[in-house]
Structures are given as C-alpha cells and as structure tokens.
Amino acid sequence: MNELSTLRPGAETSGRDVVTFRLGGELLAIRTANLREVLEPGAVTRVPNASPFAAGLINVRGAVVPLCDLRIPLRMPVAGADTDTRVLVLDLELGGVASTVGVIAERVHEVTRIETAALEEVPDVGSRWPAHLVSAVGRRGDEFLIIPDLDAIFSAHLGGAGPASANTA
Template identity: 50%
Template structure:
C-alpha cells in the first residue's frame, strides 16, 4: 500500500504498537486479533525474519519478526508483549501472518494529511518497507508496508 492509497480517504483508523522503542501504526482493517504470548514452534533453517509458526485456533500461522526487517533493536520482554494476527496480501494472495509486538497501545483515527513520505536520508529504517510516517505524541510513528515486506520475505530462498 502506497502513501497515495492511504491519502485517498481523509482519515485512517490504525492500531499503534511498539517494537522496541519504536512506535508503529498498522491499518486497523488488517487486524484479525490480538493474542497473549503463546508457545511458538521454531522452524529449522527458517532464519531470523520468519523464524517460527504458531497455532491460532487450529491454523498454522507464520510469525514474522518485524524488528529484524526494520532494524529495530531487541528489548527485554515484559507482560505487555502481544501477538497480532493480521490479514495481509503476499504476492497477490490473501494470507494470515502474525507479528510480535512489545506493546499494543491503542486504536486511533488519524488524519491522512499528517502522513509524510519517508525521507530517503532516513538510514535508520529501510524506506522501501515503509508506507509513510507521522509525528505522534512521543515521536515519529512508522507505517510499515506489510504487504511489500512479507512479499519480499516470501521470495527469499531458505538458507
């Protein structure tokens, strides 16, 4: 999803979450459910970007590590950690993927006019994986392009 697609409407409802010290916003329409931490099954040879799967109501769901993809340092886990189960499109196909968040904050409606393109000089984050960003109450809020990120990850060979 591009920044132009986001700005087609005047407002956007998002779920805000933290990965490390970074706050991200994901369109609320993508959210299927939020789960408490649960056992995951590591996939041998899967690598750090999608290292595990989990059982969500009898369905095997891959667990993507957005911290690795967005170069966000790990922090110590606490009781705020949650798993978000999301509806995404991977290479044109509907899919369900989970991500782990260090905290889930709120569902908020933002004006799309405040969303900006990611500056090319923002070397801290891979700009090709971000739809945009906006200034929130505690700094910049990143808007990851989940479809693009997961499509790229799906095309990578298992090493």
C-alpha cells in the same frame, strides 16, 4: 484537502483507522483493516533453517500461522518477550494468496484514527529506517509514528514466489 471531506467527518479520504504498538523502542501503526485480533503469545514453535523474520509458528484458533518479527527488516534492536508482549494477527495477501500471519508487538497501545494530512513520506537519505519498507511517517505527540509497508516487507520474504510487487499501498 477539499471541502467535502472536511464537511463529512469520518470520510475515508481524510484518515485511516490504525492500531498503534511499540517495537524496538519506536511507535508503529498498522491499519485495522488488516487486523484480525490481538493475542497473548502462547507456545512458539521454532522453524529450523527459516529466516529470522519468520522464525516461528503459532496456533491461532486451530490454524498454523507464521510468527513474524518486523524488527528484523526494520533493523531494530530485538529484545526478549515479557508480560506486555502481544501478537497482532493480520490478514494479508502473500504472493496473491489470502494468508494469516502473526506479528510480534512489544506492547499494544490503542486503536486510533490518523489524519492523512498528518502523514509524510520517508526521506530517502538520513532516515533511521530502510525507506523502501516504510510507507509513511507521522507524529503522535512529540514522537514519530512509523507506518510500515507490509506489502514490501512480506513480498521480500516470499523467496521470489508469486508476483514481485503488489501495488496496494
């Protein structure tokens, strides 16, 4: 990296703030820029005939918000909710419309900063996860840290409505 960014700690180019959480036995991270809040799961309303990815609705401070399960597209094992289960409330653009969604987390760890230099692209072959749905992989201690590509995951569930791809990775 260039000298300037190492001279200025916290410069935007050197890293990003993320929230880390556990899902399907793996460690995942989502940018805090997208994170509105973390909630304890309340009553979930099942949406009949919806895809398993967005099978429920929750009440987030008076707004009806879809509850999404990243384990479905990332092909992870799905376990039932327990006392550690949380909902990450995210602000995203869905088909060009600013929307709020909830994402299930088996356990939320911390808000931290990861260095861009420590991230790698996912190899197309031999990866445990669908490569086109993961924007990068890093390391945290002796574990992998998966950064899911939320744009790719959500736009695949818009049923062809709205622009096909939003290049905001």
